[in-house]
Amino acid sequence: MSRGDPDFDPEAPEQSEIGREMVDQSTGLGSVAAHLYRGEVERVTTWRGRLDETTNWAVTVMAAILVYAFSSDGTSHAILLVGMLVMVVFLGIEARRYQGYDVWRSRARLLQENLFANALDPSGGVERPRWRAELSEDYRNPSIKMPYSEALGRRLRRVYVPLLTIMLVSWLFRIAAYHPGQTWRQAAALPGIPGPVVVGVVVLCVGLATGLAIWPRERRAKGEVSERNYGEWKERR
Template identity: 45%
Template sequence: MTEQPSDFDPDSREEREVAGEAATDRDEFLSLMGHTYRGELSRTTSWRTRIDRTTNWAVVLTASLLTWAFSTDTRPHYVLLVGVVMVTVFLGIEARRYRVYDIWRSRVRLLEENVFANALDPEGVEQSNWRELLSSDLREPTIKTPAVEAVGRRLRRVYFPLLSVLVGAWVVRITVFAESAESAVATAAVGSVPGTAVVGGVAVYYAAVAAATVWPSGRQAKGALESDDDTVGKEWK
C-alpha cells in the first residue's frame, strides 16, 4: 500500500476539493468523463440483465403452465389463473427494476448526447446545462420514470402478450368441453366461488391490463429506442 505524505491533511480544503480542479482542466475533465461513462454503462448492463432475468422467468412459467394444463383433460383450469397472478407479480418486479435501470441509462444517454456525439460531430450539445444535470443527479440520484409508465412499457414489450396467452388459454380450457355458454361459465367456478364471479373478475382484470397497455402517456424514460414517430424528451423531469 502506498503511504500518504506526512503532510497530507484530508480535512484541508485543498484536498477535499481536489476533484474540482478537473472542472478547469480540459484534459483531466474529458478523462474523468470517460471513466464515468464506463462505470455508468456497467451499471446499466447489470440492471438490464436483471430485467431480462425476470422476463425469462415469466416466459418459462407461461410455457410450463400451458404444457401442464393441456396435457390431460383432468387438469384444473384455475392453474392458468394462478399463472396470471404469478406473471402479474413478475410484471411488478420488472417495472420496479426498470425504474432503477433508467437511473443509470439516463446518465449514459446524457454523456452520449452531450460529450461523445458532440466530439464526433460538433454541432452543439443537446442540453446546455448537462454538467449541472449530471452533477445534481450524482449528488441526489432520483427515479425519473413514473411507475405507471414503467408498467405500461413492460406490458407493451413483454407482459401483455404473455397475459393474453394465459387468459386465452384459460377461456379455451373452460369452453372446449362445454356444451353451451352457460355450462362454460359454470365450469369456471373455483371452489365456492361461482363461475360468474370468476369470469367477471378475469374480464375486469384483462380490461384493466389492456387499458394500461394502450393508454397514452407522456414519455419520461430517457434513452429507450423508439420509432421515428415517438417524441423524445430533451430534459429530465
C-alpha cells in the first residue's frame, strides 16, 4: 500500500471493500483498522471535551457579568459591552478548536462509512472507492479540512448566537430601564463616546455576526448530524 507500489489500486474492490473481508474472514488489516478506529474515536471525544470546556467558560463568564451588571443602579452598561467582546473571544477560540475536532471526526467518519458500514452490509459497497488512499494521505500529510469562517459560522449558530442575543437584550434593557428621564442617545453614551456611535458599533457587530451565521456556503464538515441529514435518511427509509 505504499505510495510507489504500482500494484496498489485503491479503487479495486478487494482493496476498497475490506469491510466485507472483516466479516467473511479474519484479516490483519481489518484488526489494525479496528484498533485505529478506537484511537480516532478517543481523539474525537477528547476534542469534543475541549469544545465543551470553552462553552462552559463562556456561559460562566456571561452569568457573572450579568449578575454584576444588574447588581446596582450605578453599574455602567459598558460591562455588558465588555461581556459581548469576551463572548467573541471565546467564539474565536472555540472555532479554532472546532477545526481540530473536525480533523479527527472526518477520519472516524471515513472509517465508519467505508469500513464498518461495508462490513455490516457488503451489498451497499463503499461511499468512496479511494478511501484507503485518502486516509493514507491524510496520515502522511495531516491538514485542517474546514475553513475558519465555516467553523465560526457553525459555533455561532449552535452556541454563540443565543449567548450574544442574551447579552444584547440585557444591554438594551439596561440602557432603557435604568436611565429614566434620559434619551437613548444619553443612556447609551460612554465617557468620551457619544451614544449614537456606541449604538452604531453594536449594530454593525450584530450585523456581521448575523451575516456570518446565515451566509450560505459549501459544507465541508464531514458526517455532521443535522436536521437536513436526518430528513434525507428518513426519506430513504
